[in-house]
Structures are given as C-alpha cells and as structure tokens.
Amino acid sequence: MAIQLYDSLTRTLKPLAASQLDGVFRFYNCGPTVYAPAHIGNFRTFIVNDILRRLLELELGADKVHHVRNLTDVDDRTIQQTRKEGRPLAEITAHWTAKFHADCDALGCLPPHVEPTATGHIREQVDMIECLMERGNAYRAADGSVYFRINSFPDYGALSRIKDRELKITNEAADSDHKDSVSDFALWKAYKPEEDGDVQWPGPRGAAAGRPGWHIECSAMIKKHLGETIDLHTGGVDLLFPHHENEIAQSQCCNGGTTFARHWYHSEHLLVDGTTMSKSKGNYYTLSDLTAKGYSPMAVRYALLSGHPRKQLNFTLDSLHAAERALKTLRNFRAKLAAKPASDLPSRTAETSPSSTRASEPAPTKGVEALFNALHDDLNTPAALGALFTLVNRGADATDAPSLADFDRVLFALGLDLSEAKNVDQAAPEIPAEVTALAEQRWAAKLAKDWGSADALRAQIAALGWAMRDRKDGYSLEPQN
Secondary structure, eight states: OOOEEEETTTTEEEEOOOOTTTOOEEEEEOOOBTTSOOBHHHHHHHHHHHHHHHHHHHHHOGGGEEEEEOBBOSSHHHHHHHHHHTSOHHHHHHHHHHHHHHHHHHTTOOOOSBOOBSGGGHHHHHHHHHHHHHTTSEEEOTTSOEEEOGGGOTTTTTTTOHHHHTOOOOSSOOSTTOOSSTTOEEEEEEOOHHHHTTOOBOOSTTSOSEEEOHHHHHHHHHHHHHOSOBSEEEEEGGGIIIIIHHHHHHHHHHTTTOOSBSOEEEEOOEEETTEEOOGGGTOOOBHHHHHHTTOOHHHHHHHHTSSOTTSOEEEOHHHHHHHHHHHHHHHHHHHHHHHSOGGGSOOOSOOOOTTSOOTTSOOOOHHHHHHHHHHHBTOOHHHHHHHHHHHHHHOTTSTTOOOHHHHHHHHHHHTOOOSGGGOOOOOOOOOOHHHHHHHHHHHHHHHTTOHHHHHHHHHHHHHTTEEEEEETTEEEEEEOO
C-alpha cells in the first residue's frame, strides 16, 4: 500500500512517489535555527518527519531514500545571540547544534543523510541570487541589499493562498530599505556593523558585502544536495508562509520554471495545557526540562505521536505519565514475545533488518497490517497506536499475536526504543504536605477571585521548590528545575 499523504499545495490526499528516473525518493525538511535549545513543539515536527522517513525506508528500501535536513546557523537570531554572549558565531551555533543532535538521538530520530549548514553554502546562495538578478527576478536596493521581486512570479501565493487574501504588490518605494514593493523579500542583506558584528561575506555581483536572507538558504542547499525537483518538502505549518512560499518562487524562477517540490506536507502547532507555549505562561518545555522532571525521552516521543500531525495536539504532563505506562506495557509484551519457544513462531523464509523490504516473508498479522494501514493513511499516528494496543491487549499467546520480527518492525516504524536505558520508570516525586496545603488554599483563593491571596500563595509554593499549574478542572504540582 502506497503512503497517502495530504499535499498542502493541492489540498488533496496524494500518494508519495519517488522519481521515475532512478527510483530514489528525495526528501527535505527544514531544520532548526541553532541559537538556543529546540522546544518540544519543534520536536513534534521533527518526529513527524522521522516517522515519514522510516515508512519510506520500509516501503522503498533504505537505499532508495535520500533525506536532507538543514541547519540555519546564520540569521537574525543567531547573530543576536552572538552579540549577546560576545562569542563567535561558529562557537554559538556549534554548541546548540551538538545539543540538538543529542536531543534527536535521545528521541530516537534517525539522522539525515545530509545535514548542510547555511554558512557552508554561501557560494551556492550567491550563485542563485546572481541568477535571479540576471533573469530580472531580483534587484539591488540602494543600500546594497538584494530583494526578490514578487510581481515577477505570477504563481506566488499558490501554496498559502495568501495572494487571494492580503498580498499587496505596489510599484512605490515601500520602506527605508528602498524595496520596490512592501511584499518583496530579502535575498541578501547588506552588512550593518551595529547589527551584524563581524558576520559578513562578499556579496553577489554589484551588491554589498553582507549575509544571505533566510529563505534563499534552503533553496540553495536543496538544489545542491537534492536537485532542482524534490519529491517531498516538509515542515511546521508556521513555515508555510512566507518561508516555503518564498522558496518556491526563488527556486522556480532560478531553475527556469521547473517544479520545485512535487509534494508539500505541514504538521500543526503544539499546544501545552490547552494554550500556546510561552515562557511567560510557564508552559515552555525543552527536552531537558522534561527529563529533569523525571520523564524519559521515549515518553516524550510517544506523547507527541498521540495526536494526528495535521491537528493541534494538547500536550500535558499527564500525557507523559500515560506514555510512561504505555511504554512499560509494550516492553512487557515484547519480552513475552521474545520468550516464546521457536516452535510457536511462524516460519520465515528470510530474515532482514526492520528497515528493508520483506517481500519474501509471510504477510503480517491483521493487527500489524491495521497499524501500517493507519500510518499509510495520512500518517494517522493515533490510529496506529490504537491498533498497536488492540494487538497488545489480545496477549502474546493469542493466535493472531505478531512474531517478534513483526513487532520489532512496528517499533522501528514508530521509532520506539524500548530499552531500559531510554525508558527508565520514574516514580512521581512525593509532594510535601505543606505544599499540598498551600496549593489547596491557593486554589480556593482563585475560585473566590481573591487574586492577591492567590498570587501570594503561589509565590510561597514556588519558594518551596514547586510549581502550581492551573487547568480548567483543577491544578497540578510539579517540582521546579
């Protein structure tokens, strides 16, 4: 069964297909900006991409999938962090790249086949910008910056439908950057010492020294490592406009109208405790924040798979408790399968790794087939987890129980590592009676709308090393980091 995946461009469900030229599936997803730790909302997107990567390998064979994920190591945020810390750009980005890789490994994400950096592809970006200037799609502004001319690409807005709603194109000077239109976007930013410090490179012909704009980075890296047309481009829904819209415009104009990506897929935002995640709300979590509270990385991965990727998922600490219990159940089930005598297992004509095709082997049980059908149907991870536990609840001795090899194939597809090292059972910390009493008083004060007393009691709770998080139906208490 082919993988059916929603396409953000056509708004339809379409099968994923590799290039007919060589059968290799070329797949790109936008990586992190390495100036700070990635948060769990970022990792929801990266885990979704990891599931896709795993399914493609199972469907086509590991040697027929070429996955590229970039690192944005020069943009406004990385430069601001450099100036804030007074350290070189490369030192800042190397530190956060290492942290990102460690988090990806802990969460069970396969590394991409190529992981290019923006700073390592300055020449390729300059070449694309010069091509766009020669073709009339880009122009040099008075300050030496270079902008893409939106009205030179009639199909602009097809991905986001932004053109139909609010895109404004004008021939009047737009702002202090001397753009031809307010909608034109930067391909190259002229060097500004007070903002850029020592971060600069020689610019395109006729332009000033400076640095690339964010959007051109991905286009240049994709062209170098995957070619002019790729089979799938993914990312979070927040990148759909303007980033991905701009990628299409500059890539297709530079490449003579050649289709940039044959399929687009975007995962939805993550909510935490029913609202958007922010540090000011106290619901902003990195992986380190959660592991410091005693949760395993695999529990985080499991919880992030519990909602459909194209729907908003409400992440809570309660969902992590449930995930830890689910992983323990899966671990016990696998142990029972492994302990079954060989005579109880179906005979197999070939033994291969989970990431390779298994055409010579017997068909999987109905339960396993239902799970893979769910994943192939627009990456329906909650339905897949439901099918998994239907299988587990029947027991390892059921007539339709999966073989150990089939079960490991399921675990590979979901990226669930059941080893004890990544799934240490963590007992919930005991809440001191004093903290519990203060929390009850504070909750009563809140219900009575005595905001002054409620704030004072929350402060007392915090002073004792605990955080009180409100929900619609009550509250929870968590140890502070």
